[in-house]
Amino acid sequence: MVAGALEIDLSAEAAPAPPVIPDLTLPEVVLGQAPLRGDKRALVDASTGRELTYGELAAEVRAVGAGLSARGVRASDVIALCAPNSIEFVVAWYATTSIGAVVTTVNPASTCEEIAHHLKHAGARWVVTTAGLYYEKLHAAAWMSGVLRTFVIDGGIEGIPGAIAFDSLTGHGDAAYPAGVPSPDDVAFLPFSSGTTGLPKGVVLTHRNLVANTCQTRLVSRVTADDVVIATLPLFHIFGFQATLNLALQAGATVVIVPRYELRAFLGAVQDYRVTRAEVVPPIVLALANSELVEEYDLSSLRILTAGAAPLGLDLARACARRIGGRVKQGYGMTELGGASHIAPDDGPDRPDTIGPPLPGVECRVIDPDTELEVEPGEPGELLVRSPAMMRGYLDNPEATAETIDADGWIHTGDIVTVDVEGWFRVADRIKELIKYKGFQVAPAELEDVLLTHPSVLDAAVVRSPDDAAGEVPKALVVLGAPASADELKTWVADRVAPYKRVRRVEFTDGIPKSPSGKILRRLLAERERAAQHESRAGEAVAR
Secondary structure (H helix, E strand, C coil), X not given: CCCHHHCCCCCCXXXXXXXXXXXXXXXXHHHCCHHHHCXXXXXEECCCCCEXXXXXXXXXXXXXXXXXXXXXXXXXXXXXXXXXCCHHHHHHHHXXXXXXXXXXXXXXXXXXXXXXXXXXXXXXXXXXXXXXXXXXXXXXXXXXXCCCEEEECCCCCCCCCCEEEHHHHHHCCHHHCCCCCCCCCCEEECCEECCCCCCCEEEEEEHHHXXXXXXXXXXXXXXXXXXXXXXXXXXXXXXXXXXXXXXXXXXXXXXXXXXXXXXXXXHHXXXXXCCCEEEECHHHHHHHHHCHHHHHCCCCCCCEEEECCXXXXXXXXXXHHHHHCCEEEEEEEEHHHCEEEEECCCCCXXXXXXXXXXXXXXXXXXXXXXXXXXXXXXXXXXXXEECCCCCCEECCCHHHHHHHECCCCCEEEEEEEEECCCCCEEEEEECCCCEEECCEEECHHHHHHHHCCCCCEEEEEEEEEEECCCEEEEEXXXXXXXXXXXXXXXXXXXXXXXXXXXXXXXXXXCCCCECCCCCECHHHHHHHHHHHHHHHHHHHHHHC
């Protein structure tokens, strides 16, 4: 409950009661009814038309689980999934965790070095990927991190040491399936997050954490068996995994999988499969509001669009809602929270500029980040969250865990919010340093380290710069010691990081403002950047 000083009623009269969290694993909760649903369509690959019914999905998960066990995967082993959205990705996730092993998901856009760091830190000994990704970057990463076996989704195993075709995992028979099931308190998922600061860290999530979040979310996002939900967000991300995949399959809905987002593919899938619900990021909302392509498709089936991963403006939300003829709402969450902590309801007040009230069973406080005192209604403060879905901690990083979870069990989100007297929250800003490029987290410190390896760079700071299409982009402020162009520095960074982390803007400066201890004054730089963007837009408006 929000702190008493706010005097906000978040009782059962204002929101659904907290759910009872079943003492089950995530595969048991999500797929427990699958055999009874039989021929009901569960998964569809929009790129190929391939389908799996619920009965087939349950059988595939069990068969692949037996195959993994026969190949030597044991409880607590870590399997890395590095692949685009696919039916095999879904099957691999549930099969792995159903036999007590742990999944860590890897962004396929990451560089070889980033993947190697991820695999080594997570302790992954097995990888599920595609042949193209293996040859492009995973071969070196797997070698550097000591991976034992690679399971290849598309079957192209020639030339891949220790490779096994993913399809072959189903040929071992039910006798190979391990006895017993994992405990709900066992670790199930190790996604990586930059948290409030710094480089990516492993987030330790148990089955119970993930189950708690799906139970909380379904009381507000009321997906039913009649819904058709599109999985266009990456399933390696907590938003797409929890809010789209698990919620839909638990409810018995049909999930239409789009391997990679592209506007025409998204629109075509919505039209062809009569999609009713979609989870998206603000750049997709912008495209739906403005693109002429939208007029070529019938989107009349789309009832609810839930935006997350970055704040969404009121005008854009309204424009998109008018264009598609459905409801646009927002949600808020973190990997560390096991998914969402706030989602605006499907019905009732239409307030798309807010993230809604907390989900049932989620406690919130809003404090002044300097004094740690609770703020009054309408006043900005840092959002603190406590929930049964929140992470156990960061993997092998007690210092970072202690910085994020305080002694009373509150996660300090690093996000500045306001909350009104009705208990509805708005995200106002972030005190944390992360840049959110199209919903992906970019750590400024990582880009600064890359820039400082350039022979012409004396000093550098990276800040978030507002952008209409991406939400935010990384902008580098650079002090030069020798001649170098902005394009040269952009290319230098682009060659060393994943595409979404690239520096998009460069400004040369005589110095970087720092505190007496030597820390970059990022808040000052961010305020300057926002002011500069505001002045630029005001000038453009006057010119028009």
